[in-house]
Amino acid sequence: MHWFYELQEQMTVEELLREEWGLGKKIVHELRMAKGVTHDEAPVADWKATLPKGTVLRFDWPDSDSPYTADADTAITVLFEDEHFLIARKPKGMNTHPNEPGETGTFINAVIGYLVENGHSYGEHIHRLDQGTSGLVIVAKHPAAKNIADRMLEKKLISRNYEAIVNGSVRPAEGVIDEPIGNDRHHATRRRVSPNGQAAVTHYRTIRKENNGNTRLHLTLETGRTHQIRVHLAHIGNPIVGDELYGAEPEMDGTYALHAYRVSFVHPFTHAKVVVEDPIQL
Structure with a gap:
């Protein structure tokens, strides 16, 4: 595959790959061996030569395979x-x-x-x-x-936003849950708030009260610990509806009400702001 990239300031190819993008040694080596970088005028032989701002680089990336089996029968x-x-x-x-x-x-x-x-x-x-x-x-x-x-x-340059419905009223209506999360020694898959756990920060905001007394929240993660939102909401006494593992009554279909509805980031190659939303009815 190939793509083009326009330099945002003067720099060398080496600086772009290692400092601007932070690519690992293995990836840089593969690209160098494949002679995978050219520019407007000629192949880039010297990766240490300073190129002017606005230079358009062409990247021809060697084909790579993933270790996963392709499943063409499942639509996404x-x-x-x-x-x-x-x-x-x-x-x-x-x-x-x-x-x-x-x-x-x-x-x-x-x-x-x-x-x-x-x-x-x-x-x-x-x-x-x-x-x-x-x-x-x-x-x-x-x-x-x-x-x-x-x-x-x-x-923390990728923002992830979630929507959840939780049991009961949430007080205060918005806030930050800053509690470390660790393993629960009494349960193999469950996590819990623990002073010896990893730092975990969740921001939440009430969207509305539901007719049945539950509360709809929007949440943003600063960290990405296993079960973070589920643990934090259960910790403040408002487990996610249907989340039996964390103290809620199970739903008939065995699911719980948590949906990752939005991601956003500045695209590292095009520098455009990417915002994708997928609101669904929980």
Whole structure:
């Protein structure tokens, strides 16, 4: 695959790859060996030569494969796609990725099936959602995009917003839950607020009170701990409706009311603001 990138200031190819994008040594080496960078005038032989602002670089990226089995029989809803990223909806009840080699039926298997049908061979999720959570997941379509997006996630440059319906009234109506999260030694898969856990910060805001006395919230993550929203809301006494693992009464269909409805970030290659929303009725 190939794409073009216009330098935003004067710099060398080496500076762009290592400092601006923060690519790892392996990826940079593969690109160098493939002679995968050219510009307007000629092939870039010297990666240390300073190029002027506005220089258009062409990247010819070697084909890469993902370790996941393609599942072409499972349809997915794609809400954004370009040559670098794909953003699609993960349904409730589906794992984001396989938990063991050869496993199929997950979101990323369906994404790979979609990509293969459209002439691509690589796809890696940037973040994950719990099996019972529906919503938007960002997928990188080549290794450089994966590398850069991982770094953006670490630096909190990707915003993720959720909607949830919780039991009861939430007081105060908006706020920040800043409580560390660790493993629950009494349950293999459950997490809990623990002074020895990892730092976790969740912002919440009440949208409205439901007719049945429950509360609809919008939430934003500063961190991405396992079950973070579920743990934090249960900790303040307002577990998500249907989330039996964290103290709520189970729903008839076994699901719980949490949906990742919005993601946003500044595109690292085009510098455009990307905002994708997927509001659904919980």
